[in-house]
Amino acid sequence: MQKMPQWADVLLIPLVSLILAAFFSAVVILAIGENPWEALKIMVEGALGSTYGWGYTLYYATNFIFTGLAVAVANHAKMFNIGGEGQAVMGGLGVALVCLYIPFPHWTLALLAAAATAAVFGAAWAAIPALLQAKRGSHIVITTIMFNFIAASLLNYFLIGPLKADGMEPATARFPEAARLPTFQDMFSSPDNPLFRGAPANVAFFVAILACIAVWLLIWRSRLGYEIRSFGWSEPAARYAGISPVRIIMLTMLISGGLAGMMAINNVMGEAERLVLNSAEGAGFIGIAVALMGRSHPLGVFLAAVLFGFLYQGGAELSLWTGIPRDMVVVIQALVILFTGALDNMVRMPLERVFSTLRRAPKPDSKSTTARTAE
């Protein structure tokens, strides 16, 4: 029997955590002499009040969906992939190579090729730590985080060397017009009804939704997903059942790395349309918070990614139009991560207690029905 109904687990806990985070953010904003209510209004209006705001919110969310899914898939095998950043960087490199050197007739082909290459590059970058974990027992947390640095150095080598365009900036040339992904503005806007003006959200968002569905099918509707979950719950039991740990570790990490790498079709191909040094911008790390908050479920990851997209875009509006410094915006984002991810039990345990007292109160027969529906 669960300690509390599922809806409380999925909805109530994140909600209470968010309210707590919002409360403490308000205190911090008050302390620096700004009006928290005004700040909240700017954030909500800036991020959700117009199609323009949504265009940015969903752009950031797309990045976080990919990296969040990457962490979530690995989590199901109880592996902690904190190399999403490096894998996304390598995915970007793959996208850049494909877009710069292959003349595509149409963006659909470019998108398919770029997504595949990004996934292969990301997966390849996850493969080495995975192999070290599977064969040598080198801890995946250490190796993946080290690989982030190697990826950054490698990217730097390419951008000040072989791939650098003319000029001072360490960046590639702009991708050709044929590799340009349609943005929401191209797709939904008309001269009479301009929508998503100038916003970077693009067709990669729909690829991200497809990825959510694919991950759900993989984890809960496929034999491999079952093996990944059983391996995650108990490695000795999985081994006893004939599941090869090496195979599961490798496959899980390849899928995870591939998902992180695919983020590049959004930020590199969809937004920047060229590869810059700072392309991944910590999205790989935000992915960890997104997966934690989303309970490693694709729907949860999607919602958490949109929340973080909101925080990013709302934060940008805050620093554009108020005296709240950007470091304070980071503090607000950190508070949300702290309360939803790290301090989960602080909310969970009191709530569990509330639910168990509520459950004890009714008569015995009604108790059994609530318990059954809860499961």
Added chain:
Amino acid sequence: MTLTTKLFSAAAGIALSAGAALAEPAIIYDLGGKFDKSFNESAFNGASRWAEETGESFAEVELQSEAQREQALRRFAEQGLNPIVTTGFSFASVLEQVAPDYPDTTFMIVDSVVDQPNVRSVVFDEHTGSYLVGVMAAMASESHTVGFVGGMDIPLIRKFACGYAQGVKATDPEAEVLANMVGTTPAAWADPVRGSELAQAQISQGADVIFAAAGASGIGVLQTVADEGVMGIGVDSNQNYLHPDNMLTSMVKRVDNSVYDAFSAGESLEPGVVTMGISDEGVGAAIDEYNEGRVTDEMRTALDEARAGIEDGSIEVHDYASDETCDAISF
């Protein structure tokens, strides 16, 4: 400035048609942040100097992500802010695309050239400024070994290193120049511990003058230099005051002047490429009350000669950025 006043002024700006007197200037800092003790802070100082002198206000924003470059540019331009100053070469590609959409707004970019009719591009001759401090370093060094600690390994920093090495070699052909970069990610601009480590390594190899061109990482370099009792050279802003007993000089790059000039010109800011070099004191070796005791008369003479030589063309300082090679030093 609150949102409401912003919106009011924007609405008023639209009502009074373009070019109304209400337009205030704006500045967009790069990801390093406005208090980086170096490049962005210098721009901020120029902007605040203008605000203090005129009593007017300006809009500003510190970026958090790459996607915000275009966002901030467009939002400020749509609010009627003019001119809009961006600090750093990373804006070049975005500005190239955004500028044509707002022909009535004048943009300015520092450290890169954007070829658009409404963009003013301000570039600095960092190589000649670095040459000057290289001359001083070679004369001050007793071990004939000098060091260079760069921030992130990018062409701009190699331009500093290359000019510096040429100045050293021109003064003392026997001298050895040790060069290290703090790192290869943007974190390299803010890693004083690693900067200190590199300075330590160079000192143990005999370097007794070290030039730090590494943003906030340079603070660590100069601290170690002071702790070990050798001499340091600061960068961008005049950093001589940091360690009055151990600073040889600072290679100043007057980003603040370029921002101040742009804000003063206001809407009549002239587009085009502006190169700030030795002759207009855009770059140079800082001499003030903290280091004048260490600058000998021979150094002053050598500096004057080098300055004159660069101005009349008899000394040619190779610019790394022109062909991405450097004979004086290998990376």
